[in-house]
Amino acid sequence: MTEASMVIVGGGKAGARAAVAFRENAWKGRVTLISDEALAPYDRPPLSKAAIMDEAEPQPVYLLDEGMMASLEVNFLRGSAATGIDRDAKTVSLADGTKIPYDRLLIATGAEPRRLSQTGAERALLLRDLADSAEIRRKFIDGKSVAIIGGGFIGLELAASAAKRGCRVTVIEAQPRVLMRGVPPEIATRIAARHAEAGVAILTSASIAQIGLDKILLSDGREIPADIVIAGIGAAPRIKLAEQAGLALDNGIACNTYLQTSDPHIFAVGDCCSFPHPVFGNERLRLEAWRNASDQAIVAVENMLGGQKPYEAVPWFWTDQYELNLQIAGLPQRGVSIVERVPKENALILCHLDGDGRLVGASGIGPGNSIARDIRLLEMLIGKKAAPGPALLADPAFQLKSLLKP
Amino acid sequence: MGQWIEVCATGDIDEEDVMRFDHGGQTFAIYRSPDDRFYATDGLCTHEKVHLADGLVMDNIIECPKHNGRFDYRNGAAKGAPACVNLKTYPVKVEAGKVLIDTGA
Numbered sequence: 421m422t423e424a425s426m427v428i429v430g431g432g433k434a435g436a437r438a439a440v441a442f443r444e445n446a447w448k449g450r451v452t453l454i455s456d457e458a459l460a461p462y463d464r465p466p467l468s469k470a471a472i473m474d475e476a477e478p479q480p481v482y483l484l485d486e487g488m489m490a491s492l493e494v495n496f497l498r499g500s501a502a503t504g505i506d507r508d509a510k511t512v513s514l515a516d517g518t519k520i521p522y523d524r525l526l527i528a529t530g531a532e533p534r535r536l537s538q539t540g541a542e543r544a545l546l547l548r549d550l551a552d553s554a555e556i557r558r559k560f561i562d563g564k565s566v567a568i569i570g571g572g573f574i575g576l577e578l579a580a581s582a583a584k585r586g587c588r589v590t591v592i593e594a595q596p597r598v599l600m601r602g603v604p605p606e607i608a609t610r611i612a613a614r615h616a617e618a619g620v621a622i623l624t625s626a627s628i629a630q631i632g633l634d635k636i637l638l639s640d641g642r643e644i645p646a647d648i649v650i651a652g653i654g655a656a657p658r659i660k661l662a663e664q665a666g667l668a669l670d671n672g673i674a675c676n677t678y679l680q681t682s683d684p685h686i687f688a689v690g691d692c693c694s695f696p697h698p699v700f701g702n703e704r705l706r707l708e709a710w711r712n713a714s715d716q717a718i719v720a721v722e723n724m725l726g727g728q729k730p731y732e733a734v735p736w737f738w739t740d741q742y743e744l745n746l747q748i749a750g751l752p753q754r755g756v757s758i759v760e761r762v763p764k765e766n767a768l769i770l771c772h773l774d775g776d777g778r779l780v781g782a783s784g785i786g787p788g789n790s791i792a793r794d795i796r797l798l799e800m801l802i803g804k805k806a807a808p809g810p811a812l813l814a815d816p817a818f819q820l821k822s823l824l825k826p
Numbered sequence: 827m828g829q830w831i832e833v834c835a836t837g838d839i840d841e842e843d844v845m846r847f848d849h850g851g852q853t854f855a856i857y858r859s860p861d862d863r864f865y866a867t868d869g870l871c872t873h874e875k876v877h878l879a880d881g882l883v884m885d886n887i888i889e890c891p892k893h894n895g896r897f898d899y900r901n902g903a904a905k906g907a908p909a910c911v912n913l914k915t916y917p918v919k920v921e922a923g924k925v926l927i928d929t930g931a
Binding site for chain 1: 882
């Protein structure tokens with residue numbers, strides 16, 4: 421008879437948070453955390469920002485260090501790739517042949533950057549882990565030309581970091597504008613203008629023909645200087661393990677509202693999974709987001725221990741570029757009308773309402789933390805399916821908090 | 827014990843709200859609770875040194891504007907990841923409509 425065992429595959433934010441959550445829920449049995457990385461779980465948001473910009477050589481910001489793992493009695497298997505799941509025997513196999521038995525298994529394998537397919541694509545650096553970040557940092561030398569392919573969050577954060585280090589930066593975006601996915605044009609325009617002010621060239625509707633040794637050739641014949649090329653063209657869920665195990669897939673590992681996969685003993689969280697969202701008519705979402713990773717871990721662990729808790733946290737993203745902070749709560753794209761709210765000078769918040777006047781999204785941009793409090797309150801209102809009047813939303817003197825009071 | 831430092835008038839902070847107060851090279855967060863009491867803590871989140879005064883006060887909790895680390899501002903207790911280290915608190919008193927704190931300096 422073996423001791424009851426909880427096994428987590430993936431040592432990122434979600435996996436680390438889950439390991440802690442088992443102990444917070446007073447689970448006394450074994451907790452094993454399997455990570456294919458050599459380091460203990462560390463935080464990734466700094467990798468595109470502070471880790472590249474700061475004067476000091478970046479150090480990992482640990483989410484769960486050796487001491488914490490020891491005190492929580494987490495059995496941490498570092499540098500161990502999980503290679504297979506035997507669902508009948510309920511074991512996970514590792515590359516070295518070891519088999520780890522589980523009572524419940526949590527897959528938190530994350531996502532991996534998509535690769536370019538053009539000639540010369542192998543020159544393009546990708547950013548996912550600390551080593552990638554360190555390599556990019558070493559190459560961002562004053563005066564070098566940097567071409568960043570993709571005007572999404574990662575691409576733009578890296579552009580701001582490269583500009584800060586004195587590089588000549590070009591962002592090449594295939595779409596007609598940056599941040600096409602999930603960020604309204606009014607907000608994207610402001611961030612693009614800030615990049616222009618910093619000297620970053622943003623080329624939109626631009627397609628790449630070929631990546632040369634020191635330049636990029638666009639389909640329209642233009643040549644972009646590129647001592648360094650980075651691709652930030654999105655990420656794909658890491659589903660190989662789940663796929664081989666025959667779990668249902670649907671834009672990632674398909675979970676139900678309890679974050680349970682098609683095998684009731686296996687759960688999935690974070691970037692690798694999709695789930696129906698009860699606040700948005702059970703639309704199936706897959707989120708690549710820091711807070712979602714930990715919020716899902718907390719709920720999944722509760723359910724792995726016998727709970728029946730639906731996951732209903734409102735999606736929330738942020739990015740920091742230069743002095744600007746951009747945040748998105750909910751699903752702005754589900755809105756049909758927009759109410760502008762200006763909480764402070766130079767800050768802008770858009771409240772996105774659906775056809776019934778229900779608040780379904782909030783997006784904002786402003787210096788420092790100028791939009792944080794209002795976005796947080798709007799996020800809570802979205803979660804409550806509130807339909808606040810547009811006049812109230814537009815009035816910066818109106819305390820949004822009062823709408824949350826009974 | 828240090829000296830009592832005048833922060834502001836009681837009316838300068840709404841109920842269930844927070845205000846930033848800088849003094850002597852330090853930054854503090856001053857709170858007024860829903861039951862109309864005043865509290866003071868260090869001004870920066872123990873997680874990533876963000877000004878808590880930009881955060882949201884709900885009942886007796888201050889939530890960091892950056893990563894939603896939560897603290898009970900009455901005693902500084904961290905309420906779970908990512909906030910793991912408690913906030914330092916400072917004595918507060920109200921005299922003649924003014925809020926004063928003892929920074930211990």
